Amino acid sequence: MKSSSSLQKRLGLGLTLGMTLLWLGATVGAWLVVQHELNEAFDSALEETAQRILPLAVLEISNREEPREAQHVATLKMHNEYLTYLVRDASGKILMQSHDANPKIFSKRPTEGFSTSQKYRLYGASALRQTLFIEIAEPLGHRREAAREALFALLLPLFLLIPVSLLGTWLFVRFSLRSVLAYRRAIEARGVGDLSPIKVARLPAEIDPVAEAVNHLLERLRNALEAERSFTANSAHELRTPLASTLAQIQRLHHEAPEGPLRVRAQKIENALRELSRLSEKLMQLAKAEGGxxxxxxxxxxxxxxxxxxxxxxxxxxxxxxxxxxxxxxxxxxxxxxxxxxxxxxxxxxxxxxxxxxxxxxxxxxxxxxxxxxxxxxxxxxxxxxxxxxxxxxxxxxxxxxxxxxxxxxxxxxxxxxxxxxxxxxxxxxxxxxxxxxxxxxxx
Incomplete structure (x- = not known):
């Protein structure tokens, strides 16, 4: 026989699981929105950076003695750059680059606008009638790291919420089902012969008709058993006196009868009456045993x-x-x-x-x-x-x-x-x- 599961357990786990799935769905949706906004912010930063650096680069190159000579921009302090850039002419010759720039990640010919390679997001802009170009590259891993951190920030409350919500749901369900649990305990505490109505106040509307039906069934069963016991006890009691009287008459007849078939028949009747008397006594005992x-x-x-x-x-x-x-x-x-x-x-x-x-x-x-x-x-x-x-x-x-x-x-x-x-x-x-x-x- 398959064991039944607890309603409290099913409600607690079901509500917690449902809320967790909803939270996960909301988190994925929010993360997609955040990722989109982050990409827009990073693209805007690339564009703004290019437009800020390009005029300075044009001024720097124009003031050189050798404008076509490549130059590395020195850094004030060594650090890993998230943004690297190149300043090139229309033919692709490098005129200026950041200290950590890798020319291999850029295309051979400078282009304008946004583009994406396997590992980088790039943006290009031009000046002086497209004779000078600046291209800025940002590692896609930087953006993925920011997206992962945003996702982790959204998921972190969920790990705290799951046990708290499970405990809260369990307590709320237990509080809500306290009358049902009291009804169960009242049934479990009953003896075998106790068929009195089960009274538990404030049962839920879904359980109350069941409790009323059980009480009606107990009442009908009690009446049927009482009728059966009453019939058994009364029948056995009423039979005792006439059986004893008849047995006495048969014993007297057996004693007075001459040897022969009549005495044998009287003996058989006497034995049958004794068996009937014992059966009557057993019925009385059975009525006592069933009567509580x-x-x-x-x-x-x-x-x-x-x-x-x-x-x-x-x-x-x-x-x-x-x-x-x-x-x-x-x-x-x-x-x-x-x-x-x-x-x-x-x-x-x-x-x-x-x-x-x-x-x-x-x-x-x-x-x-x-x-x-x-x-x-x-x-x-x-x-x-x-x-x-x-x-x-x-x-x-x-x-x-x-x-x-x-x-x-x-x-x-x-x-x-x-x-x-x-x-x-x-x-x-x-x-x-x-x-x-x-x-x-x-x-x-």
Whole structure:
């Protein structure tokens, strides 16, 4: 079964991811605009620089004794130039150049206007009726570096924004879903038999109809279960008195009847009435197990309850039950004494009925409130074992019984939030049948 994901997690991650993608899109758009504006600014700087240097270069060349002689412009301080320039005549002869200029990056013939080579952006201008030309070159790497720094400046807040927005979104979603989380906790905290309406205030409009539908369903389910339990309990209770009266009359008839078919028939009727009486008792126990009230308000010591129940059964079964108690003086549990008595009675009755008649039944209790009932006998197949806790299911069809003992035990175990496990063969043995029940311990 695929595990469900948290709505809070999905909203937090989804909103944060969506905002991050929007921020990235906005950043890319802003970076493209900034890059365009930077190129315009750099081009304007190239043009302005050329127009500033060209008149000075013309004046410098005109005042020379040898105007056609190439001259390097000395620098006041050594530095890397972002802008380098050449001043040439119309034929391409260099008349002046900056100290760090590389003539190879310029074209052979001077041109006017903007041009772009593989690594440089160039601008050319002319003077004196296109007899003197100046060309300025700027490395494209300089522009790329400026663009990268602008992009980094735009992305830097995003790295800080992502964790902050994730935390903020998570807190906001958690605050917004606090009533939904309270509704979930209210459902999780419920016991197995609690079918009362779930009341949580200020649920979101999307969840409120679901909560109302769940409450309506719980109410219908509670009414149906109460009707079933009431019918079961009332039927069993109403049958008890007429069954006892009829059984007494049949026993008297059996005693007074002469030897022959009439006495045999009376004996069969008496056995059938006894089975019906036991079934009525099982139905009463089942109604008790399904009717709630299986937990006690005060902790109960299981040791005297277990000792009394086993002693009572030993008086009827001929001391066939061996009891093993923990070393400590008491083991307290939250199970109701009557519910524990019904549970123990059904487990022992099942062990005596379906176990080997020449072997004892072992009943033990540990300090952790683990109740074990073990009987000897053939191994129960796995296919049969997993269905034994269902109603009216018996392991050996040739043995008479109602098939409700383990079903009643399972109902009580579920009602007290305990756990039950069936094992065959029994632990540490090659045969037999074992029932383990982990009862709820009382808080210390």
């Amino acid at each position: 009230g299986l937990l006690s308000e005060t902790p109960q010591d299981l040791i005297p309850l277990l000792a009394h129940g086993v002693d009572e059964w030993n008086q009827h079964s001929g001391q066939r039950i061996v009891l093993q108690l923990p070393s400590q003086a008491s083991v307290y549990s939250t199970i109701d004494p009557d519910a524990f008595g019904i549970l123990l009675r059904n487990l022992i009755e099942n062990a005596l009925k379906y176990g080997a008649t020449d072997q004892p039944v072992q009943v033990s209790l540990t300090e952790q409130a683990q109740l074990r009932v073990v009987n000897s006998g053939p191994v129960v197949p796995e296919s049969v074992l997993e269905h034994l806790t269902e109603r009216f299911v018996r392991g050996h069809s040739e043995i008479s019984g109602s098939g409700l003992g383990l079903a009643i035990a399972k109902t009580i175990v579920q009602g007290v939030n305990a756990r039950m496990k069936l094992l065959s063969p029994a632990t540490g043995r090659q045969d037999g049948f074992e029932v383990c029940v982990w009862l709820p311990l009382a808080p210390s």
